Amino acid sequence: MLPILVGESIKELDQEFILSKGILSLDLMEQAANAFTNWFYGVFEDKEVQIYIFCGPGNNGGDGLAIARLLSENGYSINVFYLKNEKDCSNDFQANFERLPKNISATNFEKWDKKIEDGGIIIDAIFGVGLSRVLEGPISDLICELNSSLATRIAIDLPSGLPSDSVTTGQVFHSDHTVTFQFPKLSLLFPEHIQFTGDLHIIDIGIEDGFLQDFSKKAFYIRKQDISSRHRFFHRFSHKGDFGRVLFIGGAPGKLGALFLSSYAALRTGSGLVSCAPEFEDSIGIQVPYNEIMLYQVKSNTDLAEMDAIGIGSGWGNTIDPDYFLSIMIRFNKPMVIDADAINLLASNPFLLQKVPKNSILTPHVKEFERLVGKVANHAERIEKAISFAIKYEVILILKGAHTLIALPDGRQLFNSSGNQYMATAGSGDVLTGMITSFLGQGYTPENAAICGVFHHGLAGELASESKRRGMVASDIIEKIPTTFVELKIS
Numbered sequence: 001m002l003p004i005l006v007g008e009s010i011k012e013l014d015q016e017f018i019l020s021k022g023i024l025s026l027d028l029m030e031q032a033a034n035a036f037t038n039w040f041y042g043v044f045e046d047k048e049v050q051i052y053i054f055c056g057p058g059n060n061g062g063d064g065l066a067i068a069r070l071l072s073e074n075g076y077s078i079n080v081f082y083l084k085n086e087k088d089c090s091n092d093f094q095a096n097f098e099r100l101p102k103n104i105s106a107t108n109f110e111k112w113d114k115k116i117e118d119g120g121i122i123i124d125a126i127f128g129v130g131l132s133r134v135l136e137g138p139i140s141d142l143i144c145e146l147n148s149s150l151a152t153r154i155a156i157d158l159p160s161g162l163p164s165d166s167v168t169t170g171q172v173f174h175s176d177h178t179v180t181f182q183f184p185k186l187s188l189l190f191p192e193h194i195q196f197t198g199d200l201h202i203i204d205i206g207i208e209d210g211f212l213q214d215f216s217k218k219a220f221y222i223r224k225q226d227i228s229s230r231h232r233f234f235h236r237f238s239h240k241g242d243f244g245r246v247l248f249i250g251g252a253p254g255k256l257g258a259l260f261l262s263s264y265a266a267l268r269t270g271s272g273l274v275s276c277a278p279e280f281e282d283s284i285g286i287q288v289p290y291n292e293i294m295l296y297q298v299k300s301n302t303d304l305a306e307m308d309a310i311g312i313g314s315g316w317g318n319t320i321d322p323d324y325f326l327s328i329m330i331r332f333n334k335p336m337v338i339d340a341d342a343i344n345l346l347a348s349n350p351f352l353l354q355k356v357p358k359n360s361i362l363t364p365h366v367k368e369f370e371r372l373v374g375k376v377a378n379h380a381e382r383i384e385k386a387i388s389f390a391i392k393y394e395v396i397l398i399l400k401g402a403h404t405l406i407a408l409p410d411g412r413q414l415f416n417s418s419g420n421q422y423m424a425t426a427g428s429g430d431v432l433t434g435m436i437t438s439f440l441g442q443g444y445t446p447e448n449a450a451i452c453g454v455f456h457h458g459l460a461g462e463l464a465s466e467s468k469r470r471g472m473v474a475s476d477i478i479e480k481i482p483t484t485f486v487e488l489k490i491s
């Protein structure tokens, strides 16, 4: 998985990498500028448009100057604006300033006539990871002016004004695209920063993943290539018992659909035998809309240990007796998947939290999470609370949303890359519960079940939205689960 570096380690990385390779920081800047322009050529082919590059005094500005040169050599029309005179800028800024071709006009930003031609592109190379304080004065005014323009806006490494791993209260560049180097900066994954980040592109500037590993052992970004090694593989003689027997408990009157969505998602994820136990006094007469799903009744003497995994909470309602939940946890006594109303039950009966089987997987959305841990001010605090919760209760806490966070009991934090906004539709969380429970029942470790469930769920959502967009519903995600195995070449 791709390490996410925070704080001082970002600066150390740069230094150690150039030392180990025996190259200059200027060479690494050139690699970064080449990686950026290669991305740019793929997205913006029209060389007639005017490109306005705003360069700060540090190495982010240096990147901007190197990019200006490369784009100009490739036939694009470039206008450069700098914030400080050359002699007050970083060494690599100065070196790239000297290298600017004569045909590029470079002007102090205070002399800018504030004109942007129709269809123009603004590239923000003002500040990157070296931001040291909130923006103010003329720089803040400049960003405000740029944000009001109709141009396409692109940020290099980070939108200027955004700290790399915390929230900000100041002015920030609003990007349509953020092209960040090597790994996502943590703050780019915060929901409250979406208007600053725009579409996130992580580009490789030549620092190997192995090299990054030494700088972060805690936070990681889950990508497509991280998934297949976490899967179990089945052979020709595998039988349905090998694929696991799973049970879903939930579905109070009026909320049966949630239970069926979880159950059917588990079948599509590969479970051998799927049962569901709706929360009805007499559930035997209930029509299950899928022939493959069995009805089950949880009685006081039912041997739940015969199940390989249990997913509990989808549409369970708010009238469940906490002692009933406790008896299920005690009788099953293995990691289980706890979602929705089961999470609400834990939140209102904290004594139950101590009884949750170790390594269970909790999947709250933001509101359910706040019921568990109290109000939070921002996503940075939410992440901290998720980490502490997972460590304290020795569970896997999956905080759902864009870039879903998987907080592990050993303190590691994994951020998901798959999925999109069209997944914000009723029942899509129930589908996730079904998928994770299915992998758990197929014999995956809780960590691998969580990672595979979250990644495949997001990928299924992406595939379903290709033709459905905002009309996508949770059942469409389920129908695309099998295709995710094809896409990832999982048998």
Ligand SMILES: NC(=O)C1=CN([C@@H]2O[C@H](COP(=O)(O)OP(=O)(O)OC[C@H]3O[C@@H](n4cnc5c(N)ncnc54)[C@H](OP(=O)(O)O)[C@@H]3O)[C@@H](O)[C@H]2O)[C@@H](O)CC1
Pocket (backbone or CB within 6 Å): 010, 011, 013, 014, 028, 029, 032, 056, 057, 058, 059, 060, 061, 062, 063, 090, 126, 127, 128, 129, 130, 131, 132, 133, 134, 135, 136, 139, 156, 157, 158, 181, 182, 205
């Ligand atoms: N890491 C990598 O792998 C690679 C990194 N590279 C690039 O380097 C970038 C980091 O460069 P960097 O360290 O020079 O910092 P940068 O963001 O340019 O800003 C520092 C300057 O801004 C100033 N300043 C700060 N805040 C301010 C404020 N609020 N208001 C006003 N001024 C403020 C600060 O001044 P000071 O705080 O000292 O007063 C200093 O002059 C990184 O994001 C990436 O683009 C690539 O080239 C190669 C690979």
Ligand SMILES: Nc1ncnc2c1ncn2[C@@H]1O[C@H](COP(=O)(O)OP(=O)(O)O)[C@@H](O)[C@H]1O
Pocket (backbone or CB within 6 Å): 364, 365, 400, 401, 402, 403, 404, 418, 419, 420, 421, 422, 423, 424, 425, 426, 427, 428, 429, 430, 431, 432, 457, 458
């Ligand atoms: N913008 C988004 N990007 C990626 N995934 C998203 C986005 N919005 C929602 N999702 C995913 O959709 C699911 C929604 O779950 P949840 O809120 O529990 O829905 P419900 O309660 O309706 O089942 C989560 O897995 C979440 O990660």
Ligand SMILES: [K+]
Pocket (backbone or CB within 6 Å): 060, 124, 125, 126, 127, 128, 155, 156, 157, 158, 159, 160
């Ligand atoms: K920037």
